[in-house]
Amino acid sequence: MAFIDYYKVLGVEKKASEADIKKAYRKMARKYHPDLNPNDKEAERKFKELNEANEVLSNAENRKKYDQHGENWQQAEQYEQSRRQQQQYQGGRQQAGFSGGGDYSDFFESMFGGQSARGGGRSTQFKGQDFNAELHLDLKEVYTTHKQTLTINGKNIRLTIPAGVENGQIIKITGLGAEGTGGGPKGDLYITFTIENHTAFKRDKANLYTAVDLDVYSAILGGEITVDTFDGKVKLKVPAGTQNGTKVKLKGKGFPVYKKENQFGDLYITYEIKIPTSLSEKEKELYTELSKLRTL
Structure with a gap:
């Protein structure tokens, strides 16, 4: 298989940062995603290469091995171990009086899992790429x-x-x-x-948070209002004299708890009282009367 330059696949420099690599991958993956290119074999091949490139370059340890060993990066640890063993073997031969010109076939066979010509060794197993x-x-x-x-x-x-x-x-x-x-x-x-998240709810783990507008009359006099939850509407009773910023909790009306069947977080609602801005003359008159009553 021909060597693939993962940096070229993602269109980034070799000195690119992790953020640059992630940004490039997302951009290219959207472009060549199979869902957007149905029955396009070239786009499918390109998307596969992008995933492979991201797998290697987005992982600091894998990237280091790739930079050092290129297409053989997955065998980097075995390569280094075999190299050390070969050095020890060569050193042992020299100490025992053998001359140079050693055969490196054992080295490469042990590196790639082959069998030694002199020991009949066993094939080395490597886990596949994640x-x-x-x-x-x-x-x-x-x-x-x-x-x-x-x-x-x-x-x-x-x-x-x-x-x-x-x-x-x-x-x-x-x-x-x-x-x-x-x-x-x-x-x-x-x-x-x-x-x-394109909803009116803010999520924090299994809990949801939202704000609900409350008219001044309901806040003062109390009443019943209908509010949205994530899975439908519910009716709430508003106590008379409710203050701006008051929070209420709807137990079990939050988000599902991950991998815990039929368990939900809570929904927290904050009331935001809306003051009328365009009053009729009659309303102004009534509010004036109310203000006089409050000062008595």
């Missing part, structure tokens, strides 16, 4: 558990997305990475969730 993916969802989508199909490196994967997933949360799916070598296990798939 894959990283980002999944963008709307807050409303993670209010309930649902299934979704993702395309990872050209393969369609049907996943169950649990209700209550957090923004920035990473979940690991074992065995959905690249194939191992030498009979080693498959790598894993790591999915990072980006949850976009």
Whole structure:
């Protein structure tokens, strides 16, 4: 397989920062995502390369190995270990009186899992490469558990997305990475969730927060109002004399608790009293009368 320059794939310089790499990946991934390029084999190939490049360059340890060892970065640890063993072996040969001109076949065979010509060694197993993916969802989508199909490196994967997933949360799916070598296990798939909120509610874990406008008459006299919750409307009784900024808690009307069935956080409502700005002459007259009564 031809060597792929991951920096060129993402269109960044070798000295690019982590933020530059993440930004470049997101931009390119949106452009070549299979959902936006159906039946486009070239876009599918490009999207696969982007995922591979991001997997390597977004991980500081993997990036260091890649910069040092190029296409053989996954065997970096084995390479270094084999190199040290070869040095020790060469040193032992010299101490025992053997001349130079040693054969490096043992070194490369041990590095890539082959069998030594002199020892009949055993094939070395390497775990497959892990894959990283980002999944963008709307807050409303993670209010309930649902299934979704993702395309990872050209393969369609049907996943169950649990209700209550957090923004920035990473979940690991074992065995959905690249194939191992030498009979080693498959790598894993790591999915990072980006949850976009286009609602009037602010989320903090399983609790929700929102503000509700309250007219001055309801605040003074009390009454009943209808407010929105995340899954519908409810009626609330407003006590007479409610002050601006008053908070009320609706127990169990928040967001689902992650992986805890039928458990929900709470909804916190803050009342914002709205003062009338355009009063009729009659209203001004009545408010004047009220102000006189309050001073008696």
